[in-house]
Amino acid sequence: MKxxxxxxxxxxxxxxxxxxxxxxxxxxxxxRGTGDLAIIIERATGxxxxxxxxxxxxxxxxxGLGDLSHASAVYSRDARYxxxxxxxxxxxxLDILEGAIVKRIMQAGNAxxxxxxxxxxxxxxxxxxxxxxxxxxxxxxxPVADIPATYGADKRSKTVGLVDAPGRRFxxxxxDAGEIWIADFSGNGEPRIARHKGIGELPYDALIxxxxxxxxxxxxxxxxxxxxxxxxxxxxxxxxxxxxGRGEKKLPxxxxxxxxxxxxxxxxFLLPAVGRHELLVVDAASFEEVGRIPVHGQPIFAVARPxxxxxxxxxxxxxxxxxxxxxxxxxxVVHEFKPGPAALHMEFAPRGHEVWLSVRDANxxxxxxxxxxxxxxxxxxxxxxxxxxxARAHRIGL
Amino acid sequence: MSFRMIILPLLLxxxxxxGSETIVPAHALDSARESELTHLVRQDCGSCHGMxxxxxxxxxxxxxxxADLESESIASIILGGVPGKPMPxxxxxxxxxxxxxxxxxxxxxxxx
Ligand code: HEC
Numbered sequence: 001m002k003x004x005x006x007x008x009x010x011x012x013x014x015x016x017x018x019x020x021x022x023x024x025x026x027x028x029x030x031x032r033g034t035g036d037l038a039i040i041i042e043r044a045t046g047x048x049x050x051x052x053x054x055x056x057x058x059x060x061x062x063x064g065l066g067d068l069s070h071a072s073a074v075y076s077r078d079a080r081y082x083x084x085x086x087x088x089x090x091x092x093x094l095d096i097l098e099g100a101i102v103k104r105i106m107q108a109g110n111a112x113x114x115x116x117x118x119x120x121x122x123x124x125x126x127x128x129x130x131x132x133x134x135x136x137x138x139x140x141x142x143p144v145a146d147i148p149a150t151y152g153a154d155k156r157s158k159t160v161g162l163v164d165a166p167g168r169r170f171x172x173x174x175x176d177a178g179e180i181w182i183a184d185f186s187g188n189g190e191p192r193i194a195r196h197k198g199i200g201e202l203p204y205d206a207l208i209x210x211x212x213x214x215x216x217x218x219x220x221x222x223x224x225x226x227x228x229x230x231x232x233x234x235x236x237x238x239x240x241x242x243x244x245g246r247g248e249k250k251l252p253x254x255x256x257x258x259x260x261x262x263x264x265x266x267x268x269f270l271l272p273a274v275g276r277h278e279l280l281v282v283d284a285a286s287f288e289e290v291g292r293i294p295v296h297g298q299p300i301f302a303v304a305r306p307x308x309x310x311x312x313x314x315x316x317x318x319x320x321x322x323x324x325x326x327x328x329x330x331x332x333v334v335h336e337f338k339p340g341p342a343a344l345h346m347e348f349a350p351r352g353h354e355v356w357l358s359v360r361d362a363n364x365x366x367x368x369x370x371x372x373x374x375x376x377x378x379x380x381x382x383x384x385x386x387x388x389x390x391a392r393a394h395r396i397g398l
Numbered sequence: 399m400s401f402r403m404i405i406l407p408l409l410l411x412x413x414x415x416x417g418s419e420t421i422v423p424a425h426a427l428d429s430a431r432e433s434e435l436t437h438l439v440r441q442d443c444g445s446c447h448g449m450x451x452x453x454x455x456x457x458x459x460x461x462x463x464x465a466d467l468e469s470e471s472i473a474s475i476i477l478g479g480v481p482g483k484p485m486p487x488x489x490x491x492x493x494x495x496x497x498x499x500x501x502x503x504x505x506x507x508x509x510x
Contacts, residue, residue: 069444
């Protein structure tokens with residue numbers, strides 16, 4: 001079969017030529033669903049791998065997606081199309097069944113992630129340059145709205161932490177301005193924008209909880225975070241965890257922690273502390289800190305296994321060769337292993353039986369059993385980073 | 399990754415010879431260290447400045463954007479960071495020689 005051919009040549013150099021020369025339509029000619037597919041970002045080569053997570057195989061490499069450092073992706077409602085947001089402002093719509101780019105546009109000079117609306121009709125991209133968000137029709141990628149993140153006299157802020165929220169809304173944060181904006185596309189015509197000012201110094205990322213209720217922005221310039229409860233009629237930002245880290249000497253932060261992966265389990269969040277070798281334990285109802293867990297390095301992602309029992313944690317340079325697993329009920333580290341250099345991204349299978357892990361500097365993606373910790377597969381990839389499984393199509397904020 | 403890493407420092411040092419007035423390149427390191435630093439700048443500085451160094455949360459680190467800064471000032475920003483901003487101090491990780499080598503090469507156009 002074609003797939004076999006592809007696999008044979010999927011060694012690092014040869015794959016490129018082979019993959020583009022012979023389009024692999026194996027997945028389309030044999031009927032199949034997309035529910036167990038994933039894409040893997042190859043950041044240095046501007047390519048994407050399409051993986052079958054049941055067979056634990058790479059089925060296709062798609063090239064020509066530009067600068068994919070810090071790239072991320074969202075899925076269409078039918079989980080057939082991935083929208084990939086590149087660092088260079090590229091927005092690519094990829095058909096993962098055909099393994100082909102449907103459309104690709106350069107929508108800005110410098111971008112950081114995006115989101116898709118709850119109805120699947122709008123794709124929004126967060127831009128550093130020019131600062132603001134741009135919104136596109138998900139089927140055609142034609143522009144729908146351009147919302148500059150203006151503040152002060154006529155300055156434009158970088159935007160971060162863009163997520164979708166229920167009711168055809170997008171929420172995002174202005175890094176330079178310290179504001180949170182909610183763009184509501186539920187009406188016909190122009191979106192309504194609600195601006196929340198003074199939310200804190202240098203917010204660098206944000207997340208929305210899986211129920212679409214809480215939007216939380218991390219602050220670099222202050223010890224603390226800002227929280228908006230979207231269920232309130234008049235949603236007002238308030239500071240949470242404002243004392244954390246105060247009075248203690250911070251370590252230099254070599255990589256900004258990501259908030260997207262905040263681990264929620266058993267009514268508690270585990271979150272990476274900025275510049276500290278700790279996870280914070282936060283009560284998910286009161287947003288009060290209820291404990292800390294000492295860990296191996298500065299945490300980057302703390303991701304809960306989908307059942308919420310364990311969180312898997314990875315770390316910033318120079319300790320990024322290690323993964324620790326935290327038992328959430330007892331708040332203790334129960335397992336530690338070293339997958340290899342720069343183990344930077346983890347993605348759990350939708351029901352958590354396995355986890356896929358990018359080991360960037362080994363040029364490998366590993367698959368582990370999350371119960372036995374046994375390594376199930378090692379797949380070759382070129383400087384892999386983010387891994388995105390199609391189950392994200394059906395979740396708020398992803 | 400390996401074959402690229404070996405070729406780069408060679409290209410680099412010849413570029414340094416051609417490009418500069420002095421015969422000895424200003425801040426040469428041994429080639430193993432140069433390839434480590436090339437990797438560190440692309441990957442780890444790249445996580446905030448973009449892997450192509452065209453900017454991200456931190457601004458671009460391209461020759462045009464650094465034209466107004468002397469190599470010495472760039473090296474001291476690298477070692478000391480920018481207090482109150484996400485630019486971290488690298489002095490625990492990088493020596494002064496490392497920082498000068500990075501600064502010189504950022505100004506020249508950083509190797510791939
Ligand atoms: C965690 C994010 C982060 C990392 C990692 C990082 N930087 Fe920065 N850097 C910044 C930010 C943000 C600024 C802008 C600070 C400001 O607002 O003045 C900056 C500013 C700079 C500047 C000053 C540029 C100018 O135009 O004034 C230089 C030079 C620089 N960084 C070099 C580096 C190098 C070299 C590395 C890797 C060894 C590195 N940075 C790693 C975030 C980072």
